[in-house]
Amino acid sequence: MDILQYFIVSFIVVLLAQIIMSVIYKDVEKKDKGFVFVYYKLTYRRRFIRALWTAPLLFLFYFAIYWFGDLSITEFKIIGVILLLLVVLDISYNYKKWKRQEKIW
Numbered sequence: 001m002d003i004l005q006y007f008i009v010s011f012i013v014v015l016l017a018q019i020i021m022s023v024i025y026k027d028v029e030k031k032d033k034g035f036v037f038v039y040y041k042l043t044y045r046r047r048f049i050r051a052l053w054t055a056p057l058l059f060l061f062y063f064a065i066y067w068f069g070d071l072s073i074t075e076f077k078i079i080g081v082i083l084l085l086l087v088v089l090d091i092s093y094n095y096k097k098w099k100r101q102e103k104i105w
Helices: 002-024 044-068 073-104
Strands: none
Touching: 002 073, 044 073
C-alpha cells in the first residue's frame, strides 16, 4: 500500500503545478510552428500531436514499472488502466478542442 501513497502525493503535486501553469499561460499567444518546450504555449493541434508521440513513451514507462517494480498484479492492472484512460482522455480532449478551434478560425 506504500506505493499508492507515492502515487497520490505525486498526483497532487502534478495537479497543483498544472493549475498554476494554466493560470500563468492563460492569455499568452499560442504557437503553432517551431519548437516550444512549455506545453501551455502550444495550440490544441500541437498539443494533440505531442500527445500522440508521447503515448508510446508512456507505455514504455508502464513496462518499466512492470519490469523493475515490486507490484502485485492488481496494482499493476490499476496503474495500466489509469494510464490508458489518461492517454485516451488527453488525446480525445485535445482533438475535440483543435477541431472546435479550427471552426472558429
